[in-house]
Amino acid sequence: MVDQKELINAVKETVSREDVRYIVGYEEGTYGFETAPSFAYTSDDARKFIFNPLCTKNLVVYPILEEKLPLKREEQEDDRKIGIVVKGCDSRALVQILQEKGLKRENLVLIGIPCTGVVNTKKIKDKFPNQTEYTDVKEEKNHYVFSIEESVQKIPKKELLADVCKECEYPNPVIFDILIGEETEVETEPTYIEVREFEEKSLSEKWEYWKKHFENCIRCYACREACPLCYCKTCMADFLDPQWIRRSVDLSENTAWNIMRAFHLAGRCVSCGECERACPAEIPLMKLNKVLEKEIRELYDYTAGLDPEEKTLFGTFNPDDPEEFIM
Amino acid sequence: MENAIISKEKLPELFTQIIAKNKLFAPVKENGFSLFKEVEKASEIDTSYVNTRVPPKSIIFKQTETLFHFTPGKKGNVEKIPEENEKIVIYAIRTCDAKAFALLDPVFIGDFEDPYYSARRRNSVLIGLSCNNPGPACFCTSFDDSPASIEYVDILFTDLGYKYYIEGNSEIGKKFLEDHKTLFDAASGEDQKSRDKVEREAIGKIKRTMKLTGIVEKLDGMFDHPIWYESARKCIGCGTCTYLCPTCHCFDMQDESTLNKGARIRVWDSCMYPEYTHHASGHNPRPARMNRVRNRVYHKFNYFPKNTEVFGCTGCSRCIEYCSANIDIIEIINKIGEVKE
Amino acid sequence: MKDFEPKIIGFLCTWCSYAGADLAGTSRIQYPSNIRIIRVMCSGRVNPMFVVNALQQGADGVLIGGCHPGDCHYQHGNYQARRRITMMKKLLEFLGIEPDRVRMTWVSAAEGRKFAQVIEEVTEDIRKLGPMKQVRRKNEW
Numbered sequence: 001m002v003d004q005k006e007l008i009n010a011v012k013e014t015v016s017r018e019d020v021r022y023i024v025g026y027e028e029g030t031y032g033f034e035t036a037p038s039f040a041y042t043s044d045d046a047r048k049f050i051f052n053p054l055c056t057k058n059l060v061v062y063p064i065l066e067e068k069l070p071l072k073r074e075e076q077e078d079d080r081k082i083g084i085v086v087k088g089c090d091s092r093a094l095v096q097i098l099q100e101k102g103l104k105r106e107n108l109v110l111i112g113i114p115c116t117g118v119v120n121t122k123k124i125k126d127k128f129p130n131q132t133e134y135t136d137v138k139e140e141k142n143h144y145v146f147s148i149e150e151s152v153q154k155i156p157k158k159e160l161l162a163d164v165c166k167e168c169e170y171p172n173p174v175i176f177d178i179l180i181g182e183e184t185e186v187e188t189e190p191t192y193i194e195v196r197e198f199e200e201k202s203l204s205e206k207w208e209y210w211k212k213h214f215e216n217c218i219r220c221y222a223c224r225e226a227c228p229l230c231y232c233k234t235c236m237a238d239f240l241d242p243q244w245i246r247r248s249v250d251l252s253e254n255t256a257w258n259i260m261r262a263f264h265l266a267g268r269c270v271s272c273g274e275c276e277r278a279c280p281a282e283i284p285l286m287k288l289n290k291v292l293e294k295e296i297r298e299l300y301d302y303t304a305g306l307d308p309e310e311k312t313l314f315g316t317f318n319p320d321d322p323e324e325f326i327m
Numbered sequence: 328m329e330n331a332i333i334s335k336e337k338l339p340e341l342f343t344q345i346i347a348k349n350k351l352f353a354p355v356k357e358n359g360f361s362l363f364k365e366v367e368k369a370s371e372i373d374t375s376y377v378n379t380r381v382p383p384k385s386i387i388f389k390q391t392e393t394l395f396h397f398t399p400g401k402k403g404n405v406e407k408i409p410e411e412n413e414k415i416v417i418y419a420i421r422t423c424d425a426k427a428f429a430l431l432d433p434v435f436i437g438d439f440e441d442p443y444y445s446a447r448r449r450n451s452v453l454i455g456l457s458c459n460n461p462g463p464a465c466f467c468t469s470f471d472d473s474p475a476s477i478e479y480v481d482i483l484f485t486d487l488g489y490k491y492y493i494e495g496n497s498e499i500g501k502k503f504l505e506d507h508k509t510l511f512d513a514a515s516g517e518d519q520k521s522r523d524k525v526e527r528e529a530i531g532k533i534k535r536t537m538k539l540t541g542i543v544e545k546l547d548g549m550f551d552h553p554i555w556y557e558s559a560r561k562c563i564g565c566g567t568c569t570y571l572c573p574t575c576h577c578f579d580m581q582d583e584s585t586l587n588k589g590a591r592i593r594v595w596d597s598c599m600y601p602e603y604t605h606h607a608s609g610h611n612p613r614p615a616r617m618n619r620v621r622n623r624v625y626h627k628f629n630y631f632p633k634n635t636e637v638f639g640c641t642g643c644s645r646c647i648e649y650c651s652a653n654i655d656i657i658e659i660i661n662k663i664g665e666v667k668e
Numbered sequence: 669m670k671d672f673e674p675k676i677i678g679f680l681c682t683w684c685s686y687a688g689a690d691l692a693g694t695s696r697i698q699y700p701s702n703i704r705i706i707r708v709m710c711s712g713r714v715n716p717m718f719v720v721n722a723l724q725q726g727a728d729g730v731l732i733g734g735c736h737p738g739d740c741h742y743q744h745g746n747y748q749a750r751r752r753i754t755m756m757k758k759l760l761e762f763l764g765i766e767p768d769r770v771r772m773t774w775v776s777a778a779e780g781r782k783f784a785q786v787i788e789e790v791t792e793d794i795r796k797l798g799p800m801k802q803v804r805r806k807n808e809w
Contacts, residue, residue: 029653031535032463036653037561057651061563067615125463129377132463132534199762207764207802213358218381218390220597222565226651236717238602244717247581247594248391252805256720259759263716266755278651280380280567282360291762292755299754317747319737325757326750327773327786396809585725588809 002051002113002181007085010178011046014083014109023083023111024062026055032131033124037062040083051085051180053144054137056118056162058274059084060093060228063103081107087115089164089272091173092305093228096268099308102231105175112176114184117157117165119144121277124160128153164273164286167191174306192294195287210255216281217254223261223285226278229268236260262288267296267313270305331493331504331511332518338491341510342369342418349414349452352386354379363417374419374486377462378643382573383417383424387447388431392593394443394580399589410446419456423467423643425479427573428453433635434576452499455480459525461533466657467642468530469537475526485522492522537657538664539628539638545663546629550621554666558659559620561652566597568646568654569623574639577603598622624659674728674794678705678787679714683741684776685733691780699784700791703731710734711772712745716756719770724803729769729794731786736774746774765802768793 007025015023027038027048035054040046063082071077086094091112097103116139124137128148137146142157167190172183198206221237224230236244237257245260246253261275262285269289276286296302299322302313333341345351346367353372355364361376363383396406428448435444458474461467467474477483481500485492492514495501504511569575579596582589596603599620604613613619631639640656647655680686686707692699708714711734719730732753734746753772761767771793773786 030647030655030658034653039560062560065563065616069615130460130463130532195762203761203764203766205764206762210763211802216358216362218570218595220566220570221600222563222567222651225563225565243583244721246583247579248393248583248592248807249594250391250806252724252803255763255803256717256724259720259763260717262759263756266759274651278563278565278567280571280649282358282380288759288762292759295755295758300751314748314751317744317751319747321747321750322754323737323750325754325767325772327771327789583807584809590807590809 004050007051007111007113007180008046008049010111010180011040011049011083011085012043014111014178015040015046016043017109019080020083020109021078021080023085023109024059025049025085025111026051026057026059028134028136029054031134033119033121033128033135033137049085050136051113052137053117053119053139054121055087056121056273056277058090058093058226058228058272060086060090060097061226061274063108064097064228064231079107081109083109083111085111085113086173086176087113087118088168088171088173089115089270090228091175092170092270093272094305095174095308096229096270096305097231099305099310099312100268105308110173110176110178112173112179114173114179114181115165115168115171116184117161117168117171119160120162122282127155127160162273162277163194164271164276168271170306175308190294192290195291195294198287199291210258211251213281213283214254214258215251217249217258217283218281219249219254219257220280222278222280223275223283226274227265228272228274229265229270230261236264258283258285258288261285262292265289266292267300267302268304269293330495330514330519331508332490332514333493333511334490337510339369341507342366342372344507344510345416345418349416351416351418352383353418372418374456377458377460377465378421378423378645380645380649381571382427382643382645383420384427384431384573384576386415386417387428387451388435388444388576390595392443394591394593396588396590397584398587399584410442412446412450415447415451416454417451418454419484420453420480421458421643422455422472422474422476422479423465423641424573425453425455426467426470426472426476426641427643429479430574430631430635430637430639430641431576452482452503453480455483457483457485457526457529459486459529461529462644462648464535464644464647464655464657465533465642466535466537466644468533469535469539470638470640470642472642473526474529474533475522485525487518487521487525492518535657537642537660539660540664542628542660542664543632545666545668546625548668549663549666550625552663552666554659554662555621556617558654558662559615559617561654562599562616562620563652564599564601564616564619565651566599567649567651569597569599570595571645571649573641573643573645574627598626620654624656627656628660672795672799674702674791674797674799675726676703676729676731676787676790676794677722677727678703678731678733679708679711679718680705680731680733680775681711681735681741681746682707682709684735684739685711685773685783687777688733688775688779688783691777692783693780695780697780697784699787702791702794703787710740710742710745711749712740712742714749714753716752719753719756720803723765723769723800724805726800726804728797728800729771729790731790732770732772733775733783733786734772736776739776763802766797768797769800
């Protein structure tokens with residue numbers, strides 16, 4: 001469990017530094033089991049900051065989303081640092097971005113939080129659909145504890161834990177400046193059980209499954225925008241000439257989009273699960289990301305987002321890479 | 328025909344009759360969530376939902392609409408695609424989504440008539456289903472509607488447990504009831520009472536309110552207020568809020584072609600994308616997320632009421648529930664209300 | 669299915685595979701005419717989205733040809749292509765699209781005969797798989 005006071009104090013201290021512009025963290029959401037991203041510009045703002053198993057969002061998107069508007073005459077660019085509250089997976093996303101030189105380490109202050117897994121908000125909403133007030137969820141001895149209409153609910157962690165967190169190998173931030181609390185012990189070695197089971201199916205069964213999901217895709221690109229690693233200035237999907245993917249929404253184009261999204265994250269995805277969480281059509285996008293992660297681990301012994309100095313998967317090669325299929 | 332009752336056993340028979348003559352769209356549960364789909368069997372219909380994920384506007388105002396085919400070159404020609412004139416019945420539409428059609432009609436059948444929209448709209452019968460279990464973020468009562476409002480639908484069904492209470496509203500609705508009257512029983516005063524009770528209970532379940540008094544005038548003077556920056560910095564710039572909105576109606580025109588044949592299509596567009604306002608010159612009048620979030624709120628709560636005298640929002644709560652950054656339009660509007668001028 | 673003639677798009681690297689195809693032609697070696705060749709500067713230039721777009725637009729199979737490992741004109745373009753195409757095939761298989769529709773070969777400028785053999789093999793394999801159904805565009809335009 002993260003100590004709230006320790007977190008707030010750390011944020012207060014950091015945000016009061018002269019070279020820090022603001023810090024992104026979490027605050028209570030407006031209803032139910034929602035938490036919202038919070039921005040602290042002064043040490044006063046830091047009071048709102050929280051961390052609990054409902055804090056699902058990967059906040060690494062925010063420094064990347066920052067628009068650089070044209071400066072007014074005689075205006076100086078504000079190049080002070082941005083602080084981010086990061087969990088294990090978030091920090092790996094950041095490492096991956098640093099690897100690709102999308103951000104500079106010296107422009108960031110990282111407040112690391114050893115994570116013990118986050119709640120799948122869809123599951124908890126389904127269980128308590130009429131919760132209008134913000135509800136604080138706490139983790140106690142493998143149970144989630146929260147009160148609903150004055151009665152205390154105690155639900156086993158397994159039931160509500162987000163799928164991506166079940167096989168998380170790096171719950172502790174890989175890089176950080178300040179660490180809040182004790183590091184979490186890692187118990188699991190990923191088995192990729194879900195992906196392996198799906199691979200057993202025949203080709204036509206697999207396609208039937210994906211067809212049903214891709215038909216529902218509305219191409220809102222929430223998966224792309226929520227992903228901290230989808231930060232191309234112009235996405236291939238937005239090009240008009242050449243038009244890689246047509247704008248019309250049908251099975252063929254939706255499949256092409258989903259193949260493209262998954263492929264562009266091959267060897268980069270850090271399994272934070274943000275795409276799946278953001279998808280309004282509930283397409284199991286993490287399955288695609290996971291299968292690539294598994295194959296990459298088996299074939300190239302590569303894991304994304306661990307070392308900022310490492311080279312990217314597709315930027316490197318090994319002359320002995322497997323090539324059975326090549327004629 | 329007066330108000331009537333249909334028992335749940337006879338409902339499949341009603342659907343079979345409807346399907347025989349019309350295209351029936353109804354909520355179907357698929358992959359764990361509800362969406363409106365064309366159904367062929369009554370058993371597919373699943374009404375245990377709060378709101379479908381994609382609003383039923385997608386039935387009348389399709390996400391992708393092909394307008395015409397063309398062949399390029401000197402001997403090229405244009406071949407218009409005729410409007411669809413099939414009869415459509417939309418069953419189990421909620422008040423919020425039905426009201427959305429009342430808001431979209433002035434846009435598509437107003438000064439300029441859109442042939443595709445208006446053909447489908449004219450051939451459609453809206454059968455509403457009172458919302459007995461509103462969601463946690465629902466706020467239709469803020470617009471003086473109720474989860475069981477009848478004014479936006481042709482026929483309204485209310486679930487009374489083992490039977491449905493049926494009210495006809497428009498000419499089309501009453502005629503429709505007349506056509507199928509063999510399946511209905513007359514409603515008693517008792518039924519009327521239990522229907523009203525169900526409605527009252529549903530209204531009681533709606534906990535959130537949006538304070539709308541004077542908001543149109545207030546927004547006039549708030550274009551440069553810092554609140555827009557504060558609300559928008561959370562935004563990640565996806566189009567979920569607009570694509571899932573029952574009243575959002577922006578679209579984009581695209582030509583898609585191969586070497587010897589092409590088509591002009593109309594697809595949904597979203598004002599939350601930077602390219603929505605991107606000029607060919609490279610200039611973008613809404614360069615930041617702040618400008619875009621502001622535009623969404625202004626369009627629904629200032630420009631729309633100025634043009635049509637109703638708010639461009641129906642309180643369906645989709646944009647709140649599916650926003651991955653918890654941008655809450657109720658919160659934004661209430662905050663604006665509190666701002667001192 | 670008997671009359672089915674597959675359409676295959678071949679992305680061939682200009683330095684080796686394309687020259688190999690040329691050699692096959694000048695040596696008058698017969699090979700199936702199902703392949704439509706697109707010359708690229710290097711197999712590393714083949715964006716995996718080319719493959720998807722080809723399958724969308726009417727191809728039943730895609731062949732990517734490059735230089736033998738170590739022989740790349742640009743030092744390591746073919747090595748990088750190898751990684752990408754491997755992952756693309758894995759992804760397609762996971763989605764339920766036959767991975768054998770995407771093939772890769774190393775053909776040098778001197779291997780005209782090998783080129784003809786590869787085309788024959790690929791054509792037969794794809795003929796067995798039948799027409800591409802999953803991601804083919806339904807529109808005629």
